[in-house]
Amino acid sequence: MARNVKPELLVELDLNSPTFQSAWNNLELIEQEKAIATFEKIMQLTWDQVYRDKGLRWEKIHSIQAPKGIQVLYSFRVSKSIRGIGFREDHFLRVLLIQPDHDAAYGKK
Template sequence: MELIEQEKAVATFEKITQLTWNQAYRDKGLKWEKIHSIQPPKGVEALYSFRVSKSIRGIGFRQDHFLRVLWIEPDHDAAYGKK
C-alpha cells in the first residue's frame, strides 16, 4: 500500500469514528454494503464492506458501538469473495 493510500485509509477511519451508525450507513463516500457472498463468522449477523479509499475496501461487522474490521482488501473486487 502506497503512502498516499495509507493516508486515505487513516482519514477514513478517523471519519468513521466521528459518525453515528446511521450516518455511516448513509455516507456516500463509505459505500457501506452488506456482503451476501461471504458467510459471516459464528455469532455475527452479517459482514459488511466499506470504502477505505478509491481502490481499497474494508470488511467488518458491527458489534455494539464498534466496527470490528476483519481485513483490508487492496483488490476492490476481491473483497466480496466468489460471486
C-alpha cells in the first residue's frame, strides 16, 4: 500500500438552493422518497464512482449556460422520472434543481 496517499472523500450534498427547495416541495411524497434514496446513494460514493455509475447517468449539459461563477452544469438521474441539475465544488455536489420532466432539465421545452 502506498504511503501518504489521501483517501478519496465521499461526495457531500448541498440541497440548499431556493430553486431546488421550491421544486422539492412540489414533488409527491413517493418521488421525494425515490430522490432521498438516490441522494443517500450518492453520499456513499466518491466522485470517481459518481462519474462511472451507470444508474446516475452523470453528464455535462451543453444546452444551458451555467450561472455566473459556475463553470459547468451537470445532469444526473434522480429517479426514472426526475433529473437533477447541479455542479461540483470541491467534494460537494451542489444541487440547483430537480426536474420531473427529463426534457425540461436540458432546456429543450
